[in-house]
Amino acid sequence: MASELTVFEHSLWIGNYMSGILYGVELVMYFLTMQGLFSKGNHNTxxxxxxxxxxxxVLLLLLTIDIAVNAVWCQLMWINSRDQPGGVPAYIGTQVSVWYQTMGSTTVVMMIFMGDALLLYRLFIIYGSKYWVIAFPILAYLAAFSLAIIELVLAGRPGGNFFGGRTINFGTPYYTITISLNIIVTLLICLRLAKLGKAVSKALGPDSARMYTGVASMLIESAAPYSLVGIMFLIPYAMGSPTAISFGQVWAKLTCLAPQLIVLRVVTGRAWGKDVVTQAQSGVDFRMKPAGRSTGIELQTHTFTHGGTTLGEEAPEKWNSSTKSLA
Structure with a gap:
């Protein structure tokens, strides 16, 4: 049977490998977001x-620090210190609380709270800007923040261990509160979108409303993958299993990817906004806005307006011979 150290090393390697893939995904989404933000015709203020x-x-910088710290720490452990007295076990025992490792853990905590803050704001918007909806989640958010500070202090002290000792006594309730908060918010958003989606589908038809009511929309808006992987991390972490590092690495990257996906949807005009929620709540009739004249062959997108606001407005796609561009 494999030793605990061997399981830890395998789990860490797998986690780092997956982290590299997810970092590439984040880079793509970041540049798509920047392109959308500064392109002509962007609807955002x-x-x-x-x-x-x-x-x-800021999210990208924090994730980059986390990736770099893990890469350096693993290089020093598996390459530089392999032939040192004590080898890998000695390195882990003495360097697990090194300052840059604590810095990497801090960046993950910062990403968690940035992502959770955005998720709470989306909950607030999707429920029609009602403060009572976010009252309890904010209390849980603040409680988790306090526990996170204690966990980081204990893990960064000489001899501290992020995955063991006294740190886990505060880490377990911290991650439990954080992940439970994610699950609750995810369920609330999914339930709300399912309810509002019926009104939008009835008004626009299922095909036109799919941008707001599809499965992908619900998964992204509610950050469901983030919550699911959080559960997968919490169970082995609370049990003290060395496999927790693998799930923890993936979950840490999703703390950046989940909010970035939401931002990308907002930037591209595909997210649920105040106007869309208000119209869906009021059950108003959406009327089709005639598309403007254009040249070339266009794939027209139906848009629906009410009271000066537009639901699902997109620029028509123009085809000129073998090239495709936005009109």
Whole structure:
């Protein structure tokens, strides 16, 4: 039977490998977001564009630090220190609380709270800007933040261990509260979108409303993958299993990817906004907005307006011979 150290090393390697793939996904989404923010015809206000640009950039920087820290730590452990006295076990025992490893853990905590804050705001918007909906989630958010600070302090002290000792006594309730918060918010958003989706589908028809009511929309808006992987991480972490590091690495990257996906949907005009929620709640009749004249062959997108607001408006796609461009 494999030793605990061997399982830990395998889990860490798998987690790092998956992290590299997810980092590439984040880079693609980041540049798509920047392209959408600064392209002509972007519907967001200058203030919103500035916020989303800063938010996305900070997330990417934090994720980059986390990736770099893990890469350096693993290189020193598996390559530089393999022939040192004690080898890998000695390195893990003495360097698990090294300052840059604590810095990497701090960046993950920062991404968690940035992502959770955005998720709470989306919950607020999707429920029609009702403060009572986010009252309990905010309390859980603040409680988790307090536990996270204690966990980081204990893990960063000499001899501290992020995955063992006293740290796990605070880490377990911290991750339990955080992941439970994610699950609750995810369920609330899914239930709300399912209810509002019926009104939108009835008004627009299932095909035109799919942008707001599809499975992908619900998964992204509610950050469901983030919550599911969080559960997969919490169970082995609470049990003290060395496999927790693998799930933890993937979950840490989703703390960046999940909010970035939401930002990308908002930037591209595919997310549920205040206008869409208000119209779906009020049960208004959406009327088709005639498409403007254009040249070339176009694939027209149906748009529906009410009271000066537009639901599902997209630029028509123009085809000129073998090339495709936005009109």
């Amino acid at each position: 200058p203030r919103s564009r500035k916020f989303f640009a800063i938010f996305s950039t």
